Amino acid sequence: MSLPLEGVRVLDLTRLLPGPYCSLLLADFGADVIKVEDPKIGDYARWYEPKVADQSAMFISLNRNKRSITLDLKTEKDKEVFIDLIRTSDVLIESFRPGVMERLGLGYEELKNQNPRLIYCAITGYGQTGPYAKEPGHDLNFLSYAGLLHLQGVANGNPQMSSVQIGDIGGGSLMATVGILLSIIDAKKTGKGQFVDISMLDGAVSWMQTILPDYWASNKLPNRGELVLNGGKACYEVYRTKDDRFLSVGALEFKFWRNFCQVIGKEELIDRLDDPVEQQQKMKVEIQEVILQRSLAEWLVDFEGVDACVSPVLTPQEMVENPQIIHREMIEEINHPEAGILKQIANPIKLSGQRLKLRRHAPRHGEHNVEIINELANR
Template identity: 40%
Template sequence: MTMALEGVRVLDLSRTPPGQYASMLLADFGADVLMVEVPPGAVARFEVRNGPPETDEEATALAHQALRRNKRGAAINLRDEDGQRIFRALVERSDVVIDGFRPGVTKRLGIDYERLAAINPGIITCSVSGFGRTGPYEPRAGHDINYISIGGALGSIGNAQGEPVLPLNIIADFAGGGLMAALGILLALQARERTGRGQDVDAAMSDGVASLMVSHVAAMLGGAGPPRRGDHALAGARCYYQVYECADGRWISVGAIEPYFFEELCRALGFEEFIPHQNDPDRQADMQAAFAARFRERPRDEWFADFGHLDACLTPVLDLDEMMDDPHQQERAMALDVEDAAVGTVRHVGVAPRLLGTPGDVRSTAAYLGQHTDEVLAELGESAESIAALRERGVVA
């Protein structure tokens, strides 16, 4: 079966999750992604060992590195003249180049969009960075916590009495970074179908976070005023959109926003008297306390099982290991068993979204550093003798 991105060739220079996640998404749907990595000794800060894993533990860890799945890997020193020659040859036959460098690095390396477009006018470059290539924060260093701070997300998470609450690094690194970068690449590929030319995608994680906040910003500008942390119906200020501890110390989440869902919830819990007061600010503390006491009467999974036939928007709060064992995730192949040649069956998070005509798939587990270097160079016409000489000089690994 033809895959959605079959025939699209991607060079991934990124070293961190945002760019790697973007290329993983493309690879999951059939793109031929080549990780262009740093040979050992070429750059001290990226010092890693090349070659296959040497222990069972290393092999198992590698097989589970989902951000490297469905990709090939070649180690090429871009600071060497021959490394540049090889990279330019790869660009000539590629569609996309992804990097996660700080602004200015691609220009110093001679691989910025202008120079790559001179080699291949159809090339699409995508730079995933924290603050983008313009603006006063452009040169600043940062990580997910910094980008969700500037993007307005972190200041909105937490309760009214406490400090901002740190989420996992999924908002900027993955949603605002990798996912937005993948979207930008797909849009550029679609535009190229009409124009015949590639373009540069400036994917700033701080931009992505701000975009994710669009609905909340719109409400603020529309008259609701600046939201105060913990004072939003969907951030803990209402009893019907909350998490509650159960008898076994585990947690249940409730999202009964609509009045008919709230009514169903109240009747099931035996609190019919609360139904007319769903959004009464003076009753929230009492209702939340009553809900909390009721949910502490039984274990989490009993609540979930008994509410299965009700429209009350109640689900268990799962840890990651529980998520991978959840029957719904398994039925929809989001908890996926994958075969690895070295260690056998391993588990990965599956492929999303689900395309019914051209679905994505996990076709291979992670490549180790330099696993496909010889294969890639041979595709470019390099002889075995030339490859050996390049490896001897540390140009490739």
């Protein structure tokens, strides 16, 4: 059975995480993703630790179903090969600072003359325009400028960083993927490609749908640890158990809160779901005292079958062994030709009638040079 993106060729000039995660989603669904890497180092993520079969574990996971060609875009010979690839491609993804591709003579205006249907997606920290456009940045910087980092953490404490890259993936990879797919649809109607300008800062700001509208409506600036979904209410909190594990409680709605209070023997708190922040903090103390009396396993037995939105805080190892994760096949095993059996994160997008399979292992640096050059010569 054919995959949705079969016949779509993507040139990926990106490195590390945001761009490769975007092209991974496209590659999994059939796109011919060609990593265009410089001959010396290539994608830096290849060389991170820990390594599996001489390449980093992260690289192998992020770059399955892709091919690799090495080109020095500062040389005329390799630029000619790149232009030939552009003529046969539907999408280009790059993550250089604005102006880099133009200085190479390979900016969008030049490339669309070679291929009017080309969809050119640039993933940058701050976008192609504005006073920060050419500034460097990482996920932490994007979340800082977005006002998001300011709100993460507990009241009266320092802002706390996320364990995953919200700006890189949520603001960059996913927005780029959506922009590319929209442009593919549009190109079928118009016959023309377009420039997709993705700013990871813009994407991070767009994630604040539960925060900014309320702030503008109330004119009240939210404080760290006081948002409903960030420690502001006793019904939405993480509590420590007797065995130093954690129980997460997401009993936002009254029916869930009522059930939660009944199980822990605190029926007097049922009608206090929407108490002021000061009272919420006192309620948390009361609840924590109760939760500390039993182990995580004991609480899970008590809450089994009860609609209260209560969950154990799992370790990554426990997550892999969780029956829901197993049933959804979110962790899959592959047979790597050099490393043997490896675990990888599966694609989370489930389409009816589509069962994704590994078609290619992550490529070695320049592994497909000859193959791709021969394809160009024989087209």
